[in-house]
Amino acid sequence: MNKKKIALITILSIISIYLIYSYFSSDSDSEIYLTTKVKKGTFISEVITSGEAQSTSLKKINGPENLRKFKLRDIKIQDLVPEGSIVKVGDYVARLDPTGVNEQIIDARINLENALSKYTQQQLDTTLTLKEERNAIKDLSFNMEQTRLELKQSIYEPPATTKKLEINLEKSERDLRERKENYKIKKRQANAKMVEVGNEVSKIKKKLNNLLELLKSFTIYSDGNGMITYFKNWDGSKKKVGSTISPWNPTVASLPDLTKMESKTYANEVDIRKIKKGLPVKVGFDAFPDIEIPGIVTDVANVGENKRGSDIKVFQVMIKLNETNENIRPGMTTSNKIETFQKKNVLSIPLECIFSSDTITYVFQKKGFSIIKKEVKIGNSNNDAIIIQEGLSENDIVYLNKPEGVDNDKIVRLN
Template sequence: MNKKKLLLFGIPVVLILVGYTLFGNTADEDVAITTKVVKGDFVNEVIISGEAQSTSLKKINAPEEIRKFKINVKIQDLIPEGSFVKEGDYVGRLDPSEVNEQILDAQLNLETAQSKYTQEQLDTTLTLKQERTIIKDLLFDIQENKLELKQSIYEPPATIKKLEINIERLERDLKEKTEDYKIKEQKAMAKMVEVGTEVSKIRKMLDELKDLQKSFTIHSDANGMVTYAKNWDGSKRKVGTSISSWDPAIATLPDLTKMESKTYANEVDIRKIKKDLPVIIGFDAFPDITLKGTITNVANVGEEKRGSDIKLFQVLVNFDENNENVRPGMTTSNRILIHKEEDVLMIPLDAVFSKDSISFVYTKSGLSIDKKEIEMGESNLDVVVIKKGLNENEVVYLSKPEGMEEKSILLLN
């Protein structure tokens, strides 16, 4: 009797366990490899990261005179990036080593030029004094001979003639010496002007170098937030960076009300990105903040980034909104809306298969599986729009079921 009861209760339990094993596992498998056709809004987006920057900024430059004196200087000190300054506030300081050397050289050159000027002045004074003495001697000789001629009215004619000739020669010598003196005086004055000009030139240069030395302490000429200027390779200038006379910016004061995101798209995505497309801008530093933006420029020519052979195209996204928390240099996430359709049927891309240029899906039809041709619309990285061939909530497979290779495709009418 007990054995019969055991059999009566045991057999149903075994059947339940077997059924659970077979059908329960099948259900789990179906959930894992199938999905339903859904209706909703299709959105095709390209998401690329970028960097926030201001479209309008004021440069804080090293003194322009470093170009005149061909000085390449280094940044010796800079206040922290992101500091807010007012007009006249201290920003940084340049290394004055090279300008100090030029000041020392100018001082030595000035001393040499002043010494030369003094020597030239003494030489000129002495030379002209000698020339004036000669002229005075000639005047004295002429007066003496004229007096002697006056007293020789009773002398023989030959003696008188000789005195007249001598006076004539002395007067001619006096005329020549007077003309020579004027020439030598003009020459001496020109030389003095030349040497004096050299002294003035060196003294002026020395004064300019000293003024330049003072201007190596940099102050802001406006109110704003300090951001470091960038080198040609995109790296930021900081303490120790050399400043070229042709690009003297050491920092900038960006206008935080005029911002954009500078980003780069690859060759695949750039074909979809057009000017004036709307963008939703997010920020890594502030996950809760999103701003609306618009694409303002798409590069026509790609460029290679350092360390990569992939061509990237620059894309600029203007901020249509402002937020006081956003700062230049922040990493942005740019969601570019390429295409949008409302109330359409969609399935995952993994559910789409193809054969002989026919796109189809595997659908669940009761206890059987059908292969149905579909007509597809737009797609993104995840889903594709279905124009024909499927209905809402219809079940499709995400992977190819076994044993379906020979089954015919149900073509669209």
């Protein structure tokens, strides 16, 4: 048997022994060891959040703006077109519950009837009073003329009779002057009362007309073209049929500008430290998995708020979409990949490969048929991997889980 055959048989024997050992040792051990290679390339750290698409420019469709004038509050939305409806200028949008206005209209009509009745009564009273005054003036004038005539005919009467007639004439003239003055005063009084009741009638008529105009405005029409979206309240709930509007917030629905869209999202206390204005974002949409639009962080909240139904603090982040897509609609759920860090030509391994003891960070590296504990210097990390600055080379093999029997092995330290 020559040397080549001996060498070949020896190699095959060693491989067989190793395979048999590996097979039986894996059967006896329930632990399966996974390995991976050290990769070199571009390392990207991303914060992934879920958000909601919305327009940066909304045209509000408002209900009546003079509700406060009529002391109307919490007006219910009786009818509202479905969200997503396409409307044009003048198209019907919503109708408000008119109960409160109708009650005031009924009261105004009753008050107007009463005021008109008072006006008529005052008019009749004035006519009658002034007529009596005019008749009294005519009677005094007639008596004065009669006395004057008697005075002319008294030239043959005794001086006492003449003097008496002169006194009566003077008294009649004085009474006539006073009566005429009183007539002027009573006429002015009557005019003032007529103006007063007339103003009351005009006031109630004006209020009634305003109420009728207000009732017309309870049917709301669009003043622009676009797609209807339901308006959100301060607590995030949407206004819909059965919701209410108030004098301070009369908005019923909105018309978003679909060419100016953004994603509103929230980040937790850990991730918010990595996010700042100007970071690039890839915005995806649950409804359209094939669509991904580039964006940019435009605003990061400085103050956290409690997540609904939880004590966890979250921070609002606004992301502007740099492109438009006709399929994107407000209210769609977004998936936002915020790129917080990028570095090229670096080594990285999965986070599961990293272990630590006191202040030393190390990995379990495969060296031939043996395993060594190797100290490494780490850098930035993301949700899956971490940068290796020192201690490993490209394509080195490291373990994803801790091998058995190496607890007491010394860590190979960096020079």
